[in-house]
Amino acid sequence: MTGRRREDVIDQLSRVGDAGAAVEELLSQKSQTSFFTVELTLADIMAGLVEISGMEGGRSQREKIRVIQRLLSSASPLEGHYITAILLEDFRIGVGDGNLRDAIAQAFTVDPKLVEYANQVRNDMGEVSVLALSGEEALRSVRLVPFHPVRMMLARQGTISGVLGEGVRVAVEYKYDGARFQFHKQNGTCRMYSRRLEEVTSAMPDVVALLDGALPDDVIVDGEVIAVQDGRPMPFQMVLRRFRRKHNVAQAADAITMVPNLFDILYYNQEMLIDRPFIERREILTKVSSRYVTPQLVSGKEEEIEDYYHDALDAGHEGVMLKLLDSRYTPGVRGKDWVKIKPEADTLDLVVTGAEWGEGKRAQVFGSFLLSVRSNGRLVPISRVATGFSDEQLNWLFQTLQDDIIRKDGKMVYFEPRLVFEIGYSEIQKSPNYEGGYALRFPRFIEVREDKDIKEANTAEDVEERYILAHRPVNN
DNA sequence: ACTGGCTGCCC
DNA sequence: ATTCTGC
DNA sequence: GCAGAATGGGCAGCCAGT
Numbered sequence: 354m355t356g357r358r359r360e361d362v363i364d365q366l367s368r369v370g371d372a373g374a375a376v377e378e379l380l381s382q383k384s385q386t387s388f389f390t391v392e393l394t395l396a397d398i399m400a401g402l403v404e405i406s407g408m409e410g411g412r413s414q415r416e417k418i419r420v421i422q423r424l425l426s427s428a429s430p431l432e433g434h435y436i437t438a439i440l441l442e443d444f445r446i447g448v449g450d451g452n453l454r455d456a457i458a459q460a461f462t463v464d465p466k467l468v469e470y471a472n473q474v475r476n477d478m479g480e481v482s483v484l485a486l487s488g489e490e491a492l493r494s495v496r497l498v499p500f501h502p503v504r505m506m507l508a509r510q511g512t513i514s515g516v517l518g519e520g521v522r523v524a525v526e527y528k529y530d531g532a533r534f535q536f537h538k539q540n541g542t543c544r545m546y547s548r549r550l551e552e553v554t555s556a557m558p559d560v561v562a563l564l565d566g567a568l569p570d571d572v573i574v575d576g577e578v579i580a581v582q583d584g585r586p587m588p589f590q591m592v593l594r595r596f597r598r599k600h601n602v603a604q605a606a607d608a609i610t611m612v613p614n615l616f617d618i619l620y621y622n623q624e625m626l627i628d629r630p631f632i633e634r635r636e637i638l639t640k641v642s643s644r645y646v647t648p649q650l651v652s653g654k655e656e657e658i659e660d661y662y663h664d665a666l667d668a669g670h671e672g673v674m675l676k677l678l679d680s681r682y683t684p685g686v687r688g689k690d691w692v693k694i695k696p697e698a699d700t701l702d703l704v705v706t707g708a709e710w711g712e713g714k715r716a717q718v719f720g721s722f723l724l725s726v727r728s729n730g731r732l733v734p735i736s737r738v739a740t741g742f743s744d745e746q747l748n749w750l751f752q753t754l755q756d757d758i759i760r761k762d763g764k765m766v767y768f769e770p771r772l773v774f775e776i777g778y779s780e781i782q783k784s785p786n787y788e789g790g791y792a793l794r795f796p797r798f799i800e801v802r803e804d805k806d807i808k809e810a811n812t813a814e815d816v817e818e819r820y821i822l823a824h825r826p827v828n829n
Numbered sequence: 830a831c832t833g834g835c836t837g838c839c840c
Numbered sequence: 841a842t843t844c845t846g847c
Numbered sequence: 848g849c850a851g852a853a854t855g856g857g858c859a860g861c862c863a864g865t
Contacts, residue, residue, distance in 0.1 A: 414862060449850060510842090532839055549838065593839060593858040600860080687849090698842095713853065714845095721854060739854035740843045779841085782856075794840085796855055797842055 356383070367764065370716025372441055376425065377434035391427040398424060398436060450685075453478060461485040467492040473684040474627070476503050476550070497620045497627065499539035499573060502546040504685030506575070506617070508674060511692035513658050516675045522653035524631065524676040527665045528693055529614055529647075530589050531579035532596045536564050536613075539571050547597070556598045559606045560613050567644040574638065575617035575682075576645070580609050586669045588782065589794075614647045616674075619682055627682035631690075634682065651678070662694055671695055698777030699819070701793070701811045702802055705772040706732050708754065710764045711747075718751040723767075724776060724796070726789065728813035733789040735816065738776055741798030750801075770807050775799040781820045791816050 357365075357379060369375040401424045405417050421440065425433050438444045454472065458465035463485050471481045471492040484491040497503065516523060533548040534557075543565045545554045554561055560578055568574065580591035591609050598605055618638040619627050626634050632651075639646050650661050662673045672695040680690035703724035711720025721739035725732035742750070757768040777797045784792035791813075 409861085411862075445852085447851080451850070530840080547839075551838075589840060590857065596839065596858085597837090598859065689848095711853075715853065737855065740841095743844065777842090778855095784856075786857075792856055794856060795841055 367710055367712070367716060370711070370713040371445060372443065373434040373438040373445070376437045377430045380425070380428065380430040380433040393424070393427045393429075393432055397427075398439075402439070450478075457482045457485050461488075463489050463492060471495045473686075474503065474625075476501070476684070497573060497625045499537040499571065499620070500542075500544055502535050502537070502550045503619065504550070505533055505535065505548055506682050506684060506691060507687035508691035508693045509687055509689060511675070511689075511694065513655055513662070513675065513694055516692050517653060517655055517658075520653065522651055522678060523658075524635065524678060525650040525652060525658050525661050526616055526647050526674045526676065527614075527668070528671040528674050528695070529577040529579045530586060530671045531577045531592050531614075533575075533577055534613070535573065535575055535619075536561075536568070536615075537573050538565065538568055541570065551597070553597055556596060556602055557611065558602065560611050563645065564613055567642050569622075569641060571620075571622050572618065572641060573620040574615050574642070575619060576613050576615040576647070578611050578613050581612050582610065590782065613645050615642055615645050616647045617682060618642075627684070630679040630681070631676055632678045666696065695779070698779060698795075698797070700775050700777050700799060701726075701816070702773050702805055702809065703735065703776050704732055704770045704807045704810045705754070705768060705774055706734065706770050707765055707767040708750075709737075709766075714744075715747065718747045719754070719766075722750075722774070722798075723765075724774060725770070726811055726813045726816055727807075728789065732770055732807075733813055734787055735784075735789055735791060735813075736776075736778075736787070736793040736796045738774065738796045738798050740796075741777070746798075746801075773802040773805040773807060773810050775802050781816060781823065783820075789813050789816070791820060 362375075362379065365375045365379055366372060369378065401420050405420050408416055421436075424436055428436055435444075450472075454468045455465050457463075457478070458468045461482070467489055468481060468485055471484055472478055474495040474497055475481055475484075481492070484495065534553065535546045535550075537544045537546070543554065543561050544552060545557055545561055545564075547553050557578065564574075578592065578596070580587035580595065587609070592611070595605050595609050595611055615638060617631075618634050618641060619625070621637060621641055626637065629637075635649065650657070652658055652661075658673075658675070665671075665673050672693060675692045675694060677690045680688075683690070703726060705722050706725040707723030708719035709721050709723075710716075711718055721737045723734055724736050724738055725734045727733075754768060754772070757771055758766045759769050760767040775798075776793065777799050778793035778795055780794040781791055782794050784790060786792065
């Protein structure tokens, strides 16, 4: 569309760090030499997007590219910027749900709290703004309906002592390492939705059948499915093999047993329950469901909760959730009403053997680093890390590592090994992608171990030992 | 029929 | 997921 | 305290290319 070489475009992208901005610059350079542009209308753009969304199968990528090329080549630089942003769903204009909510509230002179509430229930800002047009009463009267999933309530991280105050009692439940789901049933039909509200019913026929058997008609419940074997939870990777599968579902279901755990109910028998206190919802859930309701401890005693937490870890779960007893169900909100308690991260000292150029606000520095363990005198990659750095640290690392670069390959660079990072992680997992066969889950940068030589970094044997230790059967 | 690269979504 | 940053 | 940004491992699905 601009007559540029592929490499130039890639260069531009990595320099600017924002695809929309990069396209805008490329188009503005082009318009200096070419003045022949056809006027682009909103209808043209809409038609192009609709066309693209209907494409699939052989040669569909080529066709999609052709349509985008057509749009961009008749776009002004600014139009190109935002067409690109639309395509990538990446506007970077500082407008999120909160700003949109306030704008709708002001436009139709309604309480922003009601706009938020209606959006929580309906999960559709377009519909909500139409409701706002007819006034506050319309926003107030929104109702949950089966097969219209709502966003999940989310938890923040915390500590037991941080949650417990004077005379505070909380509900304590296991935190399962599986996939979140929302299950709807009405008129004998069942549907299951993922965290992003994708429908996963056909991937989970076994779980759907279990829930169908356990629940009455006309309900919406919230829970987590995990993979189990001999009564113990299986690694999260097993969940991934099942959760969104479309092909060979029966075979996978045969190989990997999934079990649902229910911990909330949002709707039952024509009645919306999200505004009721959590303890009431819990009571309804236990009455409504004959099985699969997650066990719960209600307590205000720190030691008792600690014990429950250690039981959860011993049973192979991630930790516990602490939930305030009088809290409402707030869809999509990561509030302080639900708090997750997980073990502190373990750490390893790893050798920095490579890095990759960053994007966006990291366009001028390395965005991630390749980490290795020592193994028989060699260095073997085990993970990358990209979080935990301050901007200042990223700048410093970029500069100090310049002299160590011994090889470049695309956006990757490789170093003469020198630095040791202390890296926090939640778990060591089997890896099909890393040579050593292990990788870290949720790696994060703690600090540069300037006191350590690479000869003092952790070894592949250390990693294996920790993996085995973590997966040994508990006996006490 | 297979592989490799990329995307989207689970955490 | 985790973490940092600007408001 | 919140929203936004940049990034992790790993899985299935999809498409291109052979």
